[in-house]
Amino acid sequence: MKIMDVPKSLSALCALFLLAVYGTLPASPQLIQSTGQPREVDIEKTASGNLKIIPITHASVMLQWRGKEIYIDPWGQGDYSALEKSDLILITDIHPDHMDPKGIAAVKDDDTIIIAPEAVANVIPEAQVLRNGERKSLIMGGTLTIEAVPMYNLTRGPSPGQLYHTKGRGNGYVLDMGGKRLYFSGDTECVPEIKSLERIDIAFLCMNLPYTMTPQEAADCVKAFRPAIVYPYHYRGQDPNVFADALKGEKNIEVRIRKWY
Secondary structure (H helix, E strand, O other): OOOHEEEEEHHHHHHHHHHHHHHOOOOOOEEEEEOOOEEEEEEEEEEEEEEEEEEEOEEEEEEEEEEOOOEEEEOOOOOOOOOOOEEEOOOOOOOOOOHHHHHHHHHOOOOOEEEOOOOOOOOOOOOEOOOOOOOEEEEOEEEEEEEEEEEOOOOOOOOOOOOOOOOOOOOEEEEEOOOOOOOOOOOOOOOOHOOOOOOOOOOOOOOOOOOOOOHHHHHHHHHHHHOOEEEEEEOOOOOOHHHHHHOOOOOOOOOOOOOOO
16 A cells, blocks of 8 residues: 555545444535634535525524525624624524624624514514514525524523523524524523424534533433434533534434534
8 A cells, every 4th residue: 555545545444434423424614714713614505505504603603595694693702704794683582692782783784684582672672573483484585484492491590499591581493494494592401392393404502501401411302303413502611522422323413513612
């Protein structure tokens, strides 16, 4: 064997190992250059064109689809330089790492649509209210359907008898974009409404204590609703590799660890 052939052989062996463990090869993000550090970008095909997924920070994500820019929970601690202004902003909750005036101002344009639960709209009057269980369709280059999913705590709270997130206050979201279904958890434990989700192609799942779930709890939740791809996000202070390790051997579930912090 020639020396120059060794890297190719090692790459092939690594690929076989990953296929054996995960049942699929994990995708590698593309990198785009901004005024700061290069950004990771994953590209997914939909029936209506490519979808770009750009992690920003913590629970903040940007989606680009059919010439439109969609932000989930823009937070002022993220770097939004060299990114386009928003056509749509989705806000999950009233906590400042989700509903942040500085983050909203960084990406908001004159005609930006903001969708949020009622508790957020009480603070941001221009927000359109979407309550748990409700759906809304928008024309965003193509038809985008948004469904508000309950996000809440079952047991965790600041003191006995209190919860960090009460049922009905905040929204997780399921987006249908060209037949591709994306789920964003917001702040939540693994509640029954998450376990009953169906046909989720891409999920973003939180895992930070004391407010939401442990990585192991999040992995158990994923095993219940089985998204094809899952991103651990909102994991400050936790190790997302614990989450990935807990899902090893689960066929047809790809874990994508990206740089959120």
